[in-house]
Amino acid sequence: xxxxxxxxxxxxxxxxxxxxxxxxxxxxxxxxxxxxxxxxxxxxxxxxxxxxxxxxxxxxxxxxxxxxxxxxxxxxxxxxxxxxxxxxxxxxxxxxxxxxxxxxxxxxxxxxxxxxxxxxxxxxxxxxxxxxxxxxxxxxxxxxxxxxxxxxxxxxxxxxxxxxxxxxxxxxxxxxxxxxxxxxxxxxxxxxxxxxxxxxxxxxxxxxxxxxxxxxxxxxxxxxxxxxxxxxxxxxxxxxxxxxxxxxxxxxxxxxxxxxxxxxxxxxxxxxxxxxxxxxxxxxxxxxxxxxxxxxxxxxxxxxxxxxxxxxxxxxxxxxxxxxxxxxxxxxxxxxxxxx
Numbered sequence: 001x002x003x004x005x006x007x008x009x010x011x012x013x014x015x016x017x018x019x020x021x022x023x024x025x026x027x028x029x030x031x032x033x034x035x036x037x038x039x040x041x042x043x044x045x046x047x048x049x050x051x052x053x054x055x056x057x058x059x060x061x062x063x064x065x066x067x068x069x070x071x072x073x074x075x076x077x078x079x080x081x082x083x084x085x086x087x088x089x090x091x092x093x094x095x096x097x098x099x100x101x102x103x104x105x106x107x108x109x110x111x112x113x114x115x116x117x118x119x120x121x122x123x124x125x126x127x128x129x130x131x132x133x134x135x136x137x138x139x140x141x142x143x144x145x146x147x148x149x150x151x152x153x154x155x156x157x158x159x160x161x162x163x164x165x166x167x168x169x170x171x172x173x174x175x176x177x178x179x180x181x182x183x184x185x186x187x188x189x190x191x192x193x194x195x196x197x198x199x200x201x202x203x204x205x206x207x208x209x210x211x212x213x214x215x216x217x218x219x220x221x222x223x224x225x226x227x228x229x230x231x232x233x234x235x236x237x238x239x240x241x242x243x244x245x246x247x248x249x250x251x252x253x254x255x256x257x258x259x260x261x262x263x264x265x266x267x268x269x270x271x272x273x274x275x276x277x278x279x280x281x282x283x284x285x286x287x288x289x290x291x292x293x294x295x296x297x298x299x300x301x302x303x304x305x306x307x308x309x310x311x312x313x314x315x316x317x318x319x320x321x322x323x324x325x326x327x328x329x330x331x332x333x334x335x336x337x338x339x340x
Contacts (some may be wrong), residue, residue: 086302
């Protein structure tokens with residue numbers, strides 16, 4: 001007589017079928033060592049009793065948590081939300097759960113999260129680092145303690161797998177696009193200035209100006225502040241005082257303040273000032289006027305980063321995948337007023 005009040009676990013299945021716990025476990029995992037007849041007996045009873053496996057117990061035996069962590073600056077960012085979707089797609093294929101931590105660009109929160117993950121809570125970490133300050137030394141130690149893959153925001157000097165985009169090349173291309181549209185006084189809205197990605201974008205902008213014989217001016221560069229209203233004021237002051245004919249934004253957080261500043265000043269985009277920005281905003285084409293963007297392959301970056309992490313976890317050779325660089329796309333729309 002089956003005791004329906006008793007917890008349904010492998011031990012109970014073994015008792016009901018009068019076979020060993022090891023045989024039940026192997027049957028449930030479809031082991032080649034167990035006959036089809038025995039497997040069917042086990043599977044039928046497991047279904048009848050609504051048996052569900054205990055992943056914690058299984059993972060404890062294998063010394064794996066079947067969980068990875070994603071540590072990012074913020075979820076409410078189109079790039080990172082798309083990256084997470086790519087990561088989750090690969091994680092599901094491996095039967096893994098994904099824990100997401102957002103640092104809000106706070107380096108101390110970033111350290112606290114990653115330190116808390118070293119006690120066996122996760123098998124590996126995917127991270128895009130905070131831009132608040134340079135933290136390379138911390139990560140140089142961290143990569144020795146746990147499987148770790150960087151994506152998008154990385155530290156170049158670390159011996160770790162990094163998945164990034166062609167920031168320098170596409171920023172150069174975007175600046176040339178503005179020059180081809182007749183712009184000679186291109187202001188730069190500078191974000192991520194502490195990180196290689198931000199520095200590469202700025203270098204692409206500077207080099208394109210130099211190649212085309214356009215003078216570089218510090219007065220035309222403003223740095224990002226983590227406050228939308230303060231950024232709007234900065235941009236308004238820049239437009240009033242120096243009258244640039246184009247604004248090139250290195251991060252999408254500048255977009256709304258820029259459009260607001262132009263509207264309040266009565267400036268017409270693109271007639272009075274042209275605007276171009278790095279952005280994965282799906283609504284960029286719906287802005288008025290539609291925004292010319294540099295969009296990163298965020299979903300693919302997430303997928304590639306996750307693939308690399310699972311190769312590390314499964315002790316597979318990474319070959320030449322230590323530093324993967326994917327191409328971004330410049331999409332020309334109404335805010336720059338020329339090209340298609």
